[in-house]
Each structure stands twice: as structure tokens, then as C-alpha cells.
Amino acid sequence: MSIVKDMSLAPAGRRKIQWVRDFMPALSQIEARFEKEQPFKGLRVAVSVHLEAKTANLGYVLSRGGAQVYLTGSNPLSTQDDVAAGLASMGVETFGIHGASAQEYEEHLMETLKCHPHIVIDDGGDLIDLLGGKCKEYADCLIGGCEETTTGILRLKAREKEGILPCPMMAVNDAKAKHYYDNKYGTGQSAWDGIMYTTNLVVAGKTVVVAGYGWCGKGVAMRAAGMGANVIVTEIDPFKALDATMNGFRVMPMDEAAPLGDVFVTVTGCKDVIVGRHFEKMKNNALLANAGHFDCEVAVAELQAMAKESALRRDNIVGYTLPDGRTLNVLAEGRLVNLAAGNGHPAEIMDMSFAVQALAAEWLTKQTGLEKKVYAIPESIDDEIGRAKLAALRLAIDTLTPDQEAYLNSWSTEG
Template sequence: MSVAFSPPFPNPGCMSTTGYPPVTEQLAEPETTREEGRRKMDWALQHMPILESLREDFLAEKPLEGERVAMAMHVEAKTANLVELLADGGAEVTLTGCNPLSTHDDVSAALDAHEKITSYAVRGVDDEEYYEAIEATIGHDPTITVDDGGDLVFAIHEDYPELIDTIVGGCEETTTGVHRLRSMAEDGALEYPVFAVNDTPMKRLFDNVHGTGESSLATIAMTTNLSFAGKDIVVAGFGYCGKGVAKKASGQNANVIVAEVDSRKALEAHMEGYDVMPMSEAAEVGDVFITTTGNRDVIVEEHFRKMQDGVLLANAGHFDVEIDLVALEELAADHYEARDGVEAYEMPDGRRLNVLAEGRLVNLAAPLALGHPVEVMDQSFGVQAACVRELAENGDGYEPGVHEVPDDLDREIAEIKLEAEGVEFDTLSAEQEEYLSSWQHGT
């Protein structure tokens, strides 16, 4: 079944991948660049004990032998270690970026040098090149997909439905992608099983909260050289990512304001001690605005008209649709690069509204961005690797649709991490397990 979808960029349709070059054929000095990427990967791997532990098993058991894994991810050092782990497990891997500004060319080149990996990811591609790279990745006839945002899965269903019969399943990394896939499944249009990696506790509680919170604020601070202390920080959305941003901003002595559309989340933010108000009111007082919703049109024209001179606008959700940049540009009398990674939009009355990283995912797309902390991504990518292994070994047991990550896989990754950290924890006795599983014990 072919399904229509709405990608973050205009989809140019099914394109031939003939002749589309991997990254090393597009770079001026691929060998030097490759060495720089390898150095980044080696540094990250020192702090990724989960992937190191899994690597031992993957090298010995080759659980992915014969599989062809296609990936659309943020191609940087931490992701690269996941990619190499899958190759070490026996898979042929092809990958491209899931955001035009989150690829590190040196890391992409280092991956492309691996005999079992082909990388088409290049930073700064335009809309057409972005989709050409996705098509080239799909052109290797994958049996498993690993996606961040859903574009790879949607492109397969739209342009390559003939591949679906040979794809055993996929994994989706992020909130936005899971939302899109669930909508697709509800419409009966998702034709192979996909694990919602984003929804598992090891992803939500650590990657979304600590990873997004720390990396977003660190990137904003490095990009602007400004402090958060004493400022009014408006966080749009109080899901796991929003909770992380709010918590970390509060820890840096900011006054946190939360804008929410869900009554229970708004109440939760209120009970956490944050100010809660509609965006229309927050727009008048905020100094820094950070969107974390995964939705579109979170900050729009009516809000721009109320904002103070010098505000910072950053997106920590996913696609560049949370801040209405079209409306902002139409309102502005002028816009210019105020600082590397900061575009100033000057209003007719002289107010300047500053957009970071072109409204894209700030912790990955800004010039100084490094993404989530290494230790956090070690956990998330450990879950990804375990899910790919599960698909290779037991994929036939899953029906088409979105699936929760099996709890034993999630706990496996937590236990590996605790062991690496030297942390011991209790276990239930047989009597305790029996008590919890029985309905016969009364008061």
C-alpha cells in the first residue's frame, strides 16, 4: 500500500539513485577528514560502556549476519559507534542524515571507510539532495530500518512498496517519528513492525530528560555566550523533553515559564513550581523561548508581535516547524546573521528577535552543537542495538504496526550500565515475587 505523507521538506518524489555519491566522493580531502572523524568516535567510545559490552557479544555471535540495515540518523560521533556496532554484528549498513544540519562530515567519512558501511550523509544539503540521499540509502534493499523522525519509513512506503515484503522491521528513535508512525498505523498504512524506541523508559527517562535538557541549554549558551541566571525561560511543552529543559534551566537560576496544551501536564508543571501560562502571555515576558513539542506553529505571528527586543528563539523539538519562520521573515524589516548560528530578525520598530540554528534542532544543528552527552546516548543506542538484534532473531513474531520495546531488552541495557558504573541493586526474593503476582494475599 502506498501512503501519502508530509515530510519536513518538499518531497521531490521517487528519484533514481544511480550515481548518487557516498560522502567520501563529495568531500575535498576525505582522508584527512576521515582521521578527524575517527578521533571523535574513539573519544566517545571511551565513555560508552554499554555499546562496548554489546560489541563483545556482537563480534562473537554475529546476530546480524545477512541483514542489510538502512539508517536515517543524526550522523555524529555517538551515532557512529552504534553504526559500527551493527556492522560488527554482521550487518551491511547504509545511512544518511535525518536533518540537513546535524551531520558531521568527518564522522560520516570515517564511517564510509568501513568495508561494511556506506554513508551518504553530508552536512548542509538542500531539500532535493536530502531526499536523494534517503533514496540512495533505500537503494541497498534494507531488511531492517533505523530511523529518527520517520522519513526513511515513509519514503519506503511511498516510493518502494515492493521492498516491504523483505523488511523484517524497524526502530524509531524520537518522539516526532513515533507520533507519525502511530498515525500511520491507525490508518492501516504501516506495513511492517517498528519498535517505538523513544517510548521505552531507558530512552524517555534519560535521553529525553537529561540529554535534551543539558545539551539544548549548553548549545544555546555556547552559541550566544549569554547566561540563563535571572532570565525568564519559556519552555513550550512539558513532556519528557520539556521537563528536562525546565529542570536544567531552573538549576541555572532561571525563572521557568511553561506553556502547555494538555491540562494534566500544565497542572504537573504548576505543581513542580513553574509559572504556567498561555504562549500569548508568555510572549510578552520571556527572554528565551525553547520549543519541545514536536508539533508545528507553536510560536507564531501573534507571539512575535509581543516579544521584547533581544529575545532568543530555539527549537529543541524536532523539525523546523515549531517556530513559524515564514511569518517572522514577512514581519521583519531586515534579517541578518548577528553571530555564528544566530539570525537576527529586525522588526520595523527596531526590536530584534534572534533565531538559533535556523529553527532546526538546536542541540544538533547549531555550529557548536554536539548533541546529547555521550553517556546518555550510550543508553539510547544500546536499546537501539538490542532492538535491531531482536528483529534479526525474532522479527517474524511481530505483526505490522508500532510495538513497545520488550521490557527485558530495556532492563538488559539498564543492568549493563549499572554494572559498568559499579552500582549494585536489590532483587526480589521468590516469596516477594509470588506475593506480587498473587491475588490471594489479603490484609
């Protein structure tokens, strides 16, 4: 039985879902095949990804492939109540309410797992964490799972190293169709969509500090520069720092960047990236946003302890006034700004990421004897998605001739 805020919101949710379906052609091609082949017939799939329209479409596509789908969110602030109701009305068991407490959020995750899933699709590792701990009794039917994020994969690999991974897991984030496309272009656009909509301020002319220059950081920095910002990058990896420098960005430690920035965007997947000693140096009215994963990159609790007062300044912006009179503005409570204060990645971007999820889940159903390890996405899946997306965009590429293939696969340098 679904747990949503208000089923009367279902018509509005279905409209949102239908809108994104019209702009997710790769997933539509997969859905058409799934309907014919029914690869998930008789299987239960538990999904924990941000509960908004694109995720709803993934859940619906899996259900069309024969799965019994049980879907919840991966962050209570990104859950959209109308979408949750709309998806529930489309036959997918849905558990999620916007703004749920930490206890309610965990209860929704546990409700999702009570189905004893065969496959899990995770975003950040919450389902796997429960299945490896307090919900072990629900893991008895597990075939395997798929993980959406960089942070989640790091946690899975740590579990694998300690021998406590509850099932084989597919590293969806590491697929080319995911990190080349979603992390760079999706995060780059959606993070700034969320920041600009929430603040109603201009980007041009501001100094933007981007913490982390992985694929997500590249996208955030690129879009900031494209809108006229002066971009500073902070990093711990020397080669990523060099890459940022070669792309024209200033590189320095956060201690040096703190007094310079007007806008700070964290995209590291780590904790305590911006902390008390940085808050002490920042400009009045600096904006602090997170586009990484969990709400620990900006140490909001430490800022709260330093502040003499705090107040809601706009929807999704809390201002923390320090004893010297400076106010620092935290967006979306330090949670993912693109989802908690925006609509998430564009539909065309999530089309590819969720195509990886769907095909990786299907791949798991065809395997036997997999070890409890983290597996790379097969190149054939990436290739299928890339070609489907090119076809949808009416683009064509060259193909190697047999002679060219033989040349590339030969040790000989002769033609």
C-alpha cells in the same frame, strides 16, 4: 559507494568516534556479544539518525554484528563531515554532507535505501515515509524497523491506523531506557549546551519559556531552573501543566508568556507553537530556539515575512528586525538547537538509547509473522540495558527474594 564531503577528514572523524566509544559502555557490551553471535549476518540495515559520532558508533556496532550498514543523517545541519568520512573509512556505507539542500538530503536518504534493507533505524520517520511512497520498490526485503523519536512514533501510529505502515516498527522512544534517560537528561543538557555556546550569554536571571512539558520539556525546564533562570511552561495537557506547577514553574498560555520571555525553547513535536501574534509581543533581542524535532515549531517563515530585514548576527543566529525596531533572534534556523548548533546528547546518554536500537533490531531478526504495527520494546530489553548501565557505573541494587516475589504476585494480604 559512500557520499561524503571530503575523505581527507576521516582521521579527525575517527578520533571523535573513538572518543564516544570510550564512554558508551552498555553498547560496548552489546558489541562484544554481537561479534561472537553475528545476529545480523547476511542482513542489510539502513540507518537515518543525526550523523555525528554517537550515531557512527551505533552503525559500527551493527556492522560488527554482521550487518551491511548503510547510514545517513536525519537533518543536514546536524551532519558532521569529519564523522561521515571517518565512518566511511571504517567500512560503513555513509551518505551525508553538512548543509545539504533539501533535494540533496532526500537523495542521500534514497541512496541509503537502494540497498533494499531488511531493517531500518529511523529518526523522525523519513526512511519509512520514502519506503511507503516514492521508494516502495526498495521495501521488498523489509523485516521491520525501529523509530527513535516521539514525533516519528506519532507518524507511525497514524500510518498504522490508516493501514499504510510498510513494516512492523519498534517504538524505541517509548522504552524506559530512552525517554526516562535520553529525553529528560539528554535534551535538558544538550539543548542548553547548544544555546549557551551559540549565544555566549548567561542563563541566570533570564525568563525562559519552555513550550511543552513532556520528558524533553521537563529536562529543559529543570536545567534552566538549575542555572538560575525563571521558568515559564506552556502546555496543552492539563496534567502536564499541573506537574509543571507542582515542580515550581509558572504555567500560562503562550499568548501571555510571549511578552515575558528572554529565551523561548520549543519541545512539543507540533507545528506553529510560536507564530506571528507572539512575535508581535516579544521583547527586543528575545532568543528563539527549538529542541523538538522538525523546524516548524517556531514559524520562521512567518517571522521572515514580518521583518523589514534579517542578518546573520553570529554563527547559527539570524536576527529578524521588525518594523518597530525590535530584533528577534532565531537559533539554528529553527532546527534542533542541540544538534544543529551543538554536539547533541552526551555520549553516556546516547549509550542507552542506541543500546535500545541495537537490541530492538536484533529482536526483530528473531520474530516471524509480525503484523505491520507499532510494537512496544520488550521489558526484557529495557531491563538488560538498565542493568548493564548500572554495572558500568559500578552501582548495585537490591533483588527480590522468592518470598517477596510470591507476596507481590499474590492476591493474599497475609505474609
